[in-house]
Amino acid sequence: MSATLNPILAHPEPVAAPAARLALKTDGASRGLLDGAWWPRSRDLLSELPALTDVLDPLWGRITRIAINPKCWPVIPRQVPVDGHIVKVGWFTPEIDPHKLLLLSYGTGRWDLLVIPPETGAESAARLMAAASDYDGLPLTASALIAADARHGVAATDEPLEPDEAWEYEGGACAVSAAVPHQPGPPCRASRPSRLIVGM
Template identity: 80%
Template sequence: MDGTEGISYTGFHAGSFSANDETRAAAEAARRRVRIMSATLYPTLPHPEPVAAPAARLTLKTDGTSRGLLDGAWWPRSRDLLSELPALTDVLDPLWGRITRIAVNPTYWPVVPRRVPVHGHLVKVGWFTREIDPHKLLLLSYRTGRWDLLVVPPETGAESAARLMAAASDYDGPPLTASELIAADEARHGVPATDGSLNPDESWEDEGGASATPATPAAVPERTGPPGGASRLIIGM
């Protein structure tokens, strides 16, 4: 009796193992079919290439002793200094040396960030309400010099922007300030290139900190021109 039960018991388990093996094999075959169908119906899509930021739109004088009050013109795509300045310094750093400070008049800028991260370093940004023309950008390169760029309003049409940028980077152009240059172009062509004034609550941050209203205006360094070469350099246009 014991032997018979043992044989029956053994045979029962042997059959069970065989059925389980078949079940596992069928399940594995089904999984393979699903994988094949998935690979066929849903192919792996290639990773999109990163989109490079558009180059800064600039015209620059390249004669260090050129006449006039401006060294060129910049036509930003927006009023967002945090996003616009890195593209600008990418162009100017190799030409003029590392830009370390930038200053603006806050009239047309909604926010003036105190520091802007650019490739490899930080640029300090500040504002002056009286010393800097509202349509001008002042740039300082450590131990190299200072440059002044006309800021063409982002909303300016292409034809007006081209005229303004050519005038600001003309070696023999009239000695006009940035605002005078824009006003002269508007008077001649009847196309306004400015928008409403803005009042950001930011200030120049020096090594020792920042103040909402500086007690005394900071001294604006004397301007110098970039190294010699062709009379005008056009970038990003």
């Protein structure tokens, strides 16, 4: 009798998801409107949120809830399984800026991140990440930062401004210099805390 031996098939190594692309203000900073920026690779919360919590859980404590505006997310799951726990997802149309993600860690705190659209180019995303995690910048909302980059970057438009944006661009704030800061030379490390950049 003859036997046929099948070669032992190696178990494929699990493919690690790419790291979340983040720029965060470091601890100890004065709180502004945003705590940093997140540049997801898609608009799929089920695939994007686990990579985000992998970075944030050790820094901020276990993220238990997020709140979003549904305008920029085509599918909103009620819960997202992440490493070792479930994150509950809520959506609020008028209360949350469409370009912001609100994260809650039970008993620890709340953080607000600018959500940079996935289709944004690398150069524009880098400017937005720097602006959202800048300690010295003016406190602009998430949508105001996106609008400032779009208007004063490559894709400037002639659309009329919303009332809040008009205030910011007509004297209430310095639009591009605040939203898209240019920092000649090395930053002064003694007077400005550093930002944490992940996945870039």
